[in-house]
């Protein structure tokens with residue numbers, strides 16, 4: 001596997017096509033690949049219902065995260081470690097849901113960054129609508 005420095009050298013000749021941000025993105029791509037592979041090692045659920053199972057799991061875990069925030073408001077104390085653990089559970093479901101959709105997690109991560117960069121460049125980062 002190429003290291004960050006190697007990737008930089010690899011694409012120096014094609015600077016017109018690939019900028020430094022893209023190279024940084026490629027560096028964290030491998031983290032997403034690793035993470036998704038690790039999650040899939042523990043993905044034990046009925047595979048014939050994998051799409052629904054992971055969607056429901058993500059909704060459930062995001063609710064657990066919201067619950068930690070809610071309890072912080074109610075009780076006046078906040079357990080950031082417990083909230084962070086719930087975000088981790090969300091990530092597990094995001095990784096497995098992506099797999100069930102037939103996507104690599106890095107494709108999804110790159111897609112959202114590309115979308116947001118494009119919106120920022122067109123000055124439509126604020127507002128609403130999926131197709132801005």
Ligand SMILES: [Mg+2]
Pocket residue numbers: 061064085086089
């Ligand atoms: Mg949880």
